[in-house]
Structures are given as C-alpha cells and as structure tokens.
Amino acid sequence: MDFAVVDEHTELRRAVAEIAADFGGAYYARKAEAREFPTELWQTLGRHGYLGASIPEAYGGGGGGLAELAIVCEESAAQGCPLLLMIVNTAIAAEMITRHGTEEQRSRWLPGLAAGTTRIAFAITEPDAGSNTHRLATTAVADGDGYRLDGQKYYISGVDEADAVLVVARTGTDEHTGEAALSLFVVDTDAPGLVAQPLPVAVALPERQFTLFLDGVRVGRDRLVGTEGAGFRQVFAGLNPERVTGAALAVGIGRYALARASRYVGERTVWGTPVGAHQGVAHPLAQAKIEIELAALMTAKAAWLHDQGQPAGEAANMAKYAAAEAALAALDAAIQAHGGNGVSTEYGLIPLWGLARLLRIAPVSREMILNYVAQHSLGLPRSY
Incomplete structure (x- = not known):
C-alpha cells in the first residue's frame, strides 16, 4: 500500500x-x-x-x-x-x-x-434472524418461468426512494451443511404483493426505514442475480464494501464535527480568552482528531485490499469498528465544546450524532466485529 x-x-x-x-x-x-x-x-x-x-x-x-x-x-x-x-x-x-x-x-x-x-435498496435483515443470516425465513420458490417470493424484511432503508430492492431469499438447503441456500433477486418496488410499511425511528435521518412484506411476489428468472443457491457467498463478497463505505461515512462525520467545533472554540471568547485555549476543551478535540485519522488509515487500507483482490474482511471490519467509535467520540467532544449550543438546531450536530450512533450498530454491530476479530485474528474459540 x-x-x-x-x-x-x-x-x-x-x-x-x-x-x-x-x-x-x-x-x-x-x-x-x-x-x-x-x-x-x-x-x-x-x-x-x-x-x-x-x-x-x-x-x-x-x-x-x-x-x-x-x-x-x-x-x-x-x-x-x-x-x-x-x-x-x-x-x-x-x-x-x-x-x-x-x-x-x-x-x-x-x-x-x-x-x-x-436507486436500489437492499433487503437482507429479518426480525427473527438478527445477525444470523442462516436463519433467514424469506423464501423464493421456483414457479413456472420465474420465482415466487414470500416473507418479511426489517429495517430496510430508502425503499420509498428506490426503484427496486435487492432481496436475499432462501431457495433451498445446502446439502453439505444443512444450512439455508440463499439467492439474490432484483424486485421492483411496485411489484404486486410487495408492501412497504414505514418503521418509525427516533433517529433523524433523510433515509426512512421500512418493514417489507412479500406475499406471493413473482419475478422472472432474469431477476436472479448470480447463481441460485450461491447467495451467501455473493452477499458476503458485498459486505466488505458495505463496511468500508460505512467507515468512510463515519470518518467524514467526525471530520465535519471537529471542523465545526474547532471554528467555534477558536472564536468563542469567555473572560477575554477563546475557550479553545483551555486544555479541558482542546484535549478532547485533539484526541478525537487522532482517532479519526487512525480510522481513516484503516479505511483506506481496507479499500486498497479490496481493490487489489486481497482478503479484506479483517481490515474492513476493523475500519468500520474504529470509524464508528471515532465519529461518536468526535461528535461528543464537539457537542460538549459548544456547550448548550451543541444541542441547538442551528449548529446541526445532533442529526449527525444519530447517524453515527446508528453506524455503531449497523450494518454490523460492534459486538459482532469483536467476535470476528477474536475468532479470526486472534484464533480464539468461536463464541456464537
């Protein structure tokens, strides 16, 4: 690199x-x-x-x-x-x-x-599966010259703005492992039988969340992406880019928060001194700056590995973990540095806090990343 x-x-x-x-x-x-x-x-x-x-x-x-x-x-x-x-x-x-x-x-x-x-949304999450993709219950059954999809998806972003949804569904059982054989399908958002129900969330986001209900949704064979039954491998090949771009969003959020905070504390004067001159204000921002830069380096490394065709799973997971933690720390320091203005609508930090907090949970939780690192990087026994 x-x-x-x-x-x-x-x-x-x-x-x-x-x-x-x-x-x-x-x-x-x-x-x-x-x-x-x-x-x-x-x-x-x-x-x-x-x-x-x-x-x-x-x-x-x-x-x-x-x-x-x-x-x-x-x-x-x-x-x-x-x-x-x-x-x-x-x-x-x-x-x-x-x-x-x-x-x-x-x-x-x-x-x-x-x-x-x-725009295409992505539907993999289900209410009863959580992080266990093998438990997905949405099915796609061969039906004539196409497939019939039935099931439910949960916390699907931006369906109302999308033309189609890339749906992950079960098309059988892996004969070697006994686990679900998954496949990918592009489903039009206006397809008969597909219902998107808004899922209210407290986090202020431009992209709304939905529960999807698929009741006899029919698609042609031309909507199958890749090989039937190979969806698990195909999905996981796409999750490294998901983690890296999530990390990049978090790094950007952290940069924005620190830029706003640095400008504010450099100009805000109390008792004749800019508040940024005080170590109690400056040090948390400086620490957050260091953490954002470290996360940016790991994000760049993960992207480089992916683009070079090298294994990128470890770096992508670490980048996502580090960037989400760093973004939250940067926003917390920025909000604190603004004092009461940190929660003011005028300064616009709280909406970004909500997204950064979401990135700590999704697309994969920090706990599942720690599980991954413990097992694959440290060679510890699998814990789940």
Whole structure:
C-alpha cells in the first residue's frame, strides 16, 4: 500500500467537497428532521458522475474502485451531508450486480445507478434472524418461468426512494451443511404483493426505514442475480464494501464535527480568552482528531485490499469498528465544546450524532466485529 496521495484522489476529494459544501450541514439537517431524501444533492453528484465512482466505465461509471467510492462517501459527509443510501445503492447493489449479474442485468441497472436516476435498496435483515443470516425465513420458490417470493424484511432503508430492492431469499438447503441456500433477486418496488410499511425511528435521518412484506411476489428468472443457491457467498463478497463505505461515512462525520467545533472554540471568547485555549476543551478535540485519522488509515487500507483482490474482511471490519467509535467520540467532544449550543438546531450536530450512533450498530454491530476479530485474528474459540 502506497501512502502517497495520488493527484486523481486529491482532485476527486476537492470536487466532491465543493458540490456537497454548496448544500452543507444546514441542508442535511433540514432534510433529516423532515425525513426527506436529499434528492437535490444526490442528483447533482449523479450528474457529475460521482455516485458511480466504482462502477465500470462501460456502464456509465467512473471506472474506479472501492477507494474512490469511499472518498465520495467521506467527502460528502465531511461537508455535513452523509449519504447513507450510497452504502446500499452503490457499495452493495451496484457491486453485486457488477460482480455477479448477467450482461443484461448490468446494462439494465448500472447506468442508472451511476447517473443517480435509479436507486436500489437492499433487503437482507429479518426480525427473527438478527445477525444470523442462516436463519433467514424469506423464501423464493421456483414457479413456472420465474420465482415466487414470500416473507418479511426489517429495517430496510430508502425503499420509498428506490426503484427496486435487492432481496436475499432462501431457495433451498445446502446439502453439505444443512444450512439455508440463499439467492439474490432484483424486485421492483411496485411489484404486486410487495408492501412497504414505514418503521418509525427516533433517529433523524433523510433515509426512512421500512418493514417489507412479500406475499406471493413473482419475478422472472432474469431477476436472479448470480447463481441460485450461491447467495451467501455473493452477499458476503458485498459486505466488505458495505463496511468500508460505512467507515468512510463515519470518518467524514467526525471530520465535519471537529471542523465545526474547532471554528467555534477558536472564536468563542469567555473572560477575554477563546475557550479553545483551555486544555479541558482542546484535549478532547485533539484526541478525537487522532482517532479519526487512525480510522481513516484503516479505511483506506481496507479499500486498497479490496481493490487489489486481497482478503479484506479483517481490515474492513476493523475500519468500520474504529470509524464508528471515532465519529461518536468526535461528535461528543464537539457537542460538549459548544456547550448548550451543541444541542441547538442551528449548529446541526445532533442529526449527525444519530447517524453515527446508528453506524455503531449497523450494518454490523460492534459486538459482532469483536467476535470476528477474536475468532479470526486472534484464533480464539468461536463464541456464537
């Protein structure tokens, strides 16, 4: 891994930051409080080609890799506009269709995903499965020239803004392990039998959450992504990009919080002295800065490993863990440094705290990451 910053990445960071800064934290906070998707920012990034940074050029994308997509996620968040849907839309859906889809599927979906004119949500979580993917109960049964899907999905982000949902369903049982054989299907959001019920959450986010009910939803065989029964392997190949882009969002959130706090405590004067001159204020911010930089390094390493085709699971999990912890610490220090203004709507820190707190739980909880590191990095007995 080369630590030198290439000119292309510097320019990418600058360009994305300029676009996101035109909207800014106040724009994001308004959208988050109203539970409205930041359509204007999304479309602008799409028109300039940044939503498709990791999509092949042949399908209208930028032809880059996960490193470039992570930069887009981080820089938009660093301007106060973290885009959660980029994780499911680009890091997961576009990645899986690119890697495992047919030529017809890639031609059908990727150009719109790259341009921002099409969005795909991702549905894997279920109320009774939790982190145990083998317990998924949603089924897809061969039916004539297609499949019939039945089941329920839980905490599915952005369905109301999506044209389709990439659904993970059981298509049988693995004859070697006895566990669920999973498959991936692209399901239109207006498909008969698919009902999206809003799931109220206290966290202020532009992307709304839903419970999905699939009751006899029929799809053609052309909607199967990859190989039937190989969905478990295909899904987990897409989870490293999910963790890395989640980490990048958290790093960006931390950068934004520290920039706001540093400016505030450098200007805010009490008893004739800027409050930032006091170590009780400065040290927590400095510590948070160190932790954000460390998380950024691990995020870059994980993206690089993925793009080089090397095993990236350990680094991706560590990056997501470190970045979520660092973002929360940065926001806590920033809110404290602002005093009462830290919870003021005007300063826009609380909406970002909610998202950072969510990133500590999802897409994989910190406890499951610790389980992974204990087992795979330290060689300890499996605990679950």
